[in-house]
Amino acid sequence: TLFNVAVVGATGAVGEQILKQLAARNFPIKELKLLSSARSAGTKIEFKGRTYTVEEATPDSFKGVEIALFSAGGDVSKALIPHAIEHGAVCIDNTNAYRMDPTTPLVVPEVNIGKVAEHKGVIANPNCSTIQMVAALKPLYDRYGISRIIVSTYQAVSGAGARAIDEMLRQSKEVLAGNDPQPDILPVGSLPVKHQIAFNAIPQIDKFQDNGFTLEEMKMIRETKKIMDDDTLEVTATCVRIPVVYGHSESVYVELKQDFDIGEIKTLLAGSPGIVLQDDPDSQLYPLATDAAGKNEVFVGRVRRDLSNPRALNLWIVSDNLLKGAAWNAVQIAEHIAASRA
Numbered sequence: 001t002l003f004n005v006a007v008v009g010a011t012g013a014v015g016e017q018i019l020k021q022l023a024a025r026n027f028p029i030k031e032l033k034l035l036s037s038a039r040s041a042g043t044k045i046e047f048k049g050r051t052y053t054v055e056e057a058t059p060d061s062f063k064g065v066e067i068a069l070f071s072a073g074g075d076v077s078k079a080l081i082p083h084a085i086e087h088g089a090v091c092i093d094n095t096n097a098y099r100m101d102p103t104t105p106l107v108v109p110e111v112n113i114g115k116v117a118e119h120k121g122v123i124a125n126p127n128c129s130t131i132q133m134v135a136a137l138k139p140l141y142d143r144y145g146i147s148r149i150i151v152s153t154y155q156a157v158s159g160a161g162a163r164a165i166d167e168m169l170r171q172s173k174e175v176l177a178g179n180d181p182q183p184d185i186l187p188v189g190s191l192p193v194k195h196q197i198a199f200n201a202i203p204q205i206d207k208f209q210d211n212g213f214t215l216e217e218m219k220m221i222r223e224t225k226k227i228m229d230d231d232t233l234e235v236t237a238t239c240v241r242i243p244v245v246y247g248h249s250e251s252v253y254v255e256l257k258q259d260f261d262i263g264e265i266k267t268l269l270a271g272s273p274g275i276v277l278q279d280d281p282d283s284q285l286y287p288l289a290t291d292a293a294g295k296n297e298v299f300v301g302r303v304r305r306d307l308s309n310p311r312a313l314n315l316w317i318v319s320d321n322l323l324k325g326a327a328w329n330a331v332q333i334a335e336h337i338a339a340s341r342a
């Protein structure tokens with residue numbers, strides 16, 4: 001069976017990766033519609049040897065569309081997804097718009113693919129930093145139970161979009177040339193204060209909430225509980241932007257509910273879907289953003305028992321934020337929908 005597919009936000013950093021994944025996976029497409037804001041409409045994009053002209057996304061764009069992948073920002077999703085659903089499309093939304101809606105499944109295929117069946121027209125793709133963490137922790141959750149997670153992230157600038165990549169590279173050159181690095185959008189485009197990202201680490205991703213946490217940190221906390229389907233899970237997060245282009249890295253402390261053998265943990269991780277164990281201190285093998293960039297898997301290493309709590313583990317988890325963190329996770333969900341209708 002072939003499907004009419006729409007990609008909304010086709011010209012963005014994630015949209016570009018979604019198209020690459022659809023092509024690489026030979027997704028069963030009958031007709032492909034590339035949609036964007038009015039600003040990017042008219043852009044030409046190559047897909048499998050054919051040139052497509054990007055059209056402005058409007059409520060009427062979705063006539064006949066069966067699967068729609070959205071990554072054009074939360075406001076676009078909120079405005080257009082109801083129309084896409086009305087036209088009969090199943091929407092896979094990469095934005096924050098529907099994630100915490102109780103009737104919307106929030107899906108990481110390695111964790112809870114079964115939830116897709118409960119959708120009411122939209123399936124939410126979680127935040128990138130959440131996806132890679134829950135994918136790596138799910139096998140441990142199922143085998144031992146997890147009571148607490150403490151995570152600190154080291155997030156790539158590509159998470160903030162193509163302009164943030166340019167800003168980081170430009171500022172790096174400015175600093176090396178002995179000039180003052182000029183700000184553009186980081187840490188948060190819509191806020192007045194800007195900070196240098198080149199040669200720096202910024203402990204702010206997205207806006208601060210009233211509780212002192214940033215929205216990115218709250219996404220990790222809330223989404224993790226929803227995806228694991230466990231409100232008793234204790235989660236805290238500190239999210240930091242670093243001058244890396246692709247690949248989020250995470251230092252994760254996790255308290256298990258049962259005693260464990262560290263060798264068994266490594267075997268379990270190594271045999272889990274979508275996970276690659278890279279852990280050999282003797283040969284200095286551990287996950288690196290530079291190695292994870294361009295790959296679909298989640299890489300886990302530095303696996304060690306905590307010294308203060310024998311039931312706790314420390315891990316280093318790395319994945320390409322635009323791939324497993326966004327485009328690949330979305331296309332995995334689309335493949336599941338396609339397979340269930342074939």
Ligand code: 11C
Pocket residue numbers: 094095096126127128129155156158159160205216219321
């Ligand atoms: C970042 N995690 O790295 C963000 C980007 O909710 O999908 C993804 C925002 C989202 O800046």
